[in-house]
Amino acid sequence: MNPSQRLLSSTWLLWAVLMIPALWMLNAWRVGDLFYGEVLHLSGEWSARLMMVTMAITPFRLMFPNAHWPNWLLHRRRHFGLAAFIFALVHTVVYIDRKRDLSLILEEGATFAIWTGWIAFVLFAVLAITSNDVSVRVLQRTWKKMHRYIYLAALLVFAHWIFAAFDFILGLIHLVILLSLETYRLWKRGKLENYAR
Secondary structure, eight states, rough: OOOOHHTTTTTHHHHHHHHHHHHHHHHHHHHSSHHHHHHHHHHHHHHHHHHHHHHHHHHHHHHHHTTTTHHHTTTTTHHHHHHHHHHHHHHHHHHHHHOHHHHHHHHHHHHHHHHHHHHHHHHHHHHHHTTSSHHHHHTTHHHHHTTTHHHHHHHHHHHHHHSSOOOOOOHHHHHHHHHHHHHHHHHHHHHHHHHHH
């Protein structure tokens, strides 16, 4: 393996790249360069986009069967999924720190725009905790069924984004992109299964 391949294969480098935006956000919020709404918005966007990368890997592999980069992404899918959860955690911590009132959090949590985000966060947490080889061995077939809840989490994430944001257009655009990729995945898988018969 040459130096450039070794560099691209480095888990440490990947995590450094993934975490730079989170560390920048938190520091900018701490020193006052970013205000609450900006940090909340950016952390939520990063979480949703990393989730989209995680979910888009299979469609990309079907679109580009001879390309190497979808396989590179596949071998690092758990890292992108965990990074999506970390940004969701930043999003949640910033929200709780701002509210600092359980009754207010519960009151807002009863609205559709917010409870969709809370349920998505809980699903993210479960998926993140079980994104390891030990969980795969222990849960066996249940693991795959459990991780299909990413689709429900994605729908909730975009419901939260669209209904909680001041401008819903960006969230809607991301949702359409993800739905298009998943529609292609289902169509292509169905086509391949028909060929195999």
